Amino acid sequence: MKRSSKIVLGLAATAGLGFAIAAAFAHPGGMGPGMRGHAMGGPMAGHMANGDAAFPADMGLVHDMLQGHDKIKRTVRNLPDGIRTVTESDDPQVAQSIKAHVASMEKRLNEGRIFNLFSPTLPVLFDNKDKIKTLVAATEKGSAVTQTSDDPVVVAALQAHAVEVSELARDGMAAMMRAARANMVGSAHR
Ligand code: HEM
Numbered sequence: 001m002k003r004s005s006k007i008v009l010g011l012a013a014t015a016g017l018g019f020a021i022a023a024a025f026a027h028p029g030g031m032g033p034g035m036r037g038h039a040m041g042g043p044m045a046g047h048m049a050n051g052d053a054a055f056p057a058d059m060g061l062v063h064d065m066l067q068g069h070d071k072i073k074r075t076v077r078n079l080p081d082g083i084r085t086v087t088e089s090d091d092p093q094v095a096q097s098i099k100a101h102v103a104s105m106e107k108r109l110n111e112g113r114i115f116n117l118f119s120p121t122l123p124v125l126f127d128n129k130d131k132i133k134t135l136v137a138a139t140e141k142g143s144a145v146t147q148t149s150d151d152p153v154v155v156a157a158l159q160a161h162a163v164e165v166s167e168l169a170r171d172g173m174a175a176m177m178r179a180a181r182a183n184m185v186g187s188a189h190r
Contacts (some may be wrong), residue, residue: 025063054104058115061101068094069172076162081148081155082133083162087169088142095141102143106136118179121161128154 065072071091077084087102089095108115109129116122125132131154135146147158167175 025059052113054108054113055115058101058104058108061097061104064097065094065101066168066172066176068097069169072098072169074166074169076166078159078162079146079148081150082146083158084144084146085162085165086139086142086144087165088139090141098142099138102136102145106134109134118176118183119161119164120183121157121164124154124157125161128157132158 068089068091071089071094072087073089074085074087087098089098105115109126109132112126112129114122114126116126128149128151131149131151133148137144149155149158164175164179167178171178
């Protein structure tokens, strides 16, 4: 087994709720037909990624960024109507993953093809994609992103999502597991 798979599975077993994470990373060919219909249709439906054609590549980039999270530097500035973020790495591989992730996510948002595991804010952003203006600029070592909206609910979601990204960059897989746990608890009480 690859070392990365072992880490993911180990974390999943420890937390006892990492099924979706482990499955997503362990099957980079997609979520598989079984998971599309059932696991994704449960209480977290609408919060999860669909197993579309771009899913394996997007998952690979997330994996690379989580593995290299301690090499990521990120600043977030809240604007009255949105956010301005700069996410970079001195490691060329991680910098490339950041650029590719941001480009792919911008495309997904434009086209309304959600990519999500455990974020409560991403469904809000995708539901309101037409109210979001996104400006992406490549920097030498990553991406600078400005996102604005006229809708205060969307602005709050943009700012909350920026915090989620910062936590993923700071804590890596531990942040992902926290989000998974929070999502499970939230679903049970809905
Ligand atoms: C270390 C991990 C990650 C990093 C460094 C990262 C980085 C980013 C950055 C820089 C943006 C642009 C918005 C912003 O700067 O706040 C972004 C947007 C996005 N990310 Fe990530 N991300 C990570 C993990 C994830 C994960 C785990 C998912 C979902 C499975 C995800 C899905 C998205 C989506 C859907 C957007 C578009 C949201 C929008 O444009 O409003 N990201 N990410």
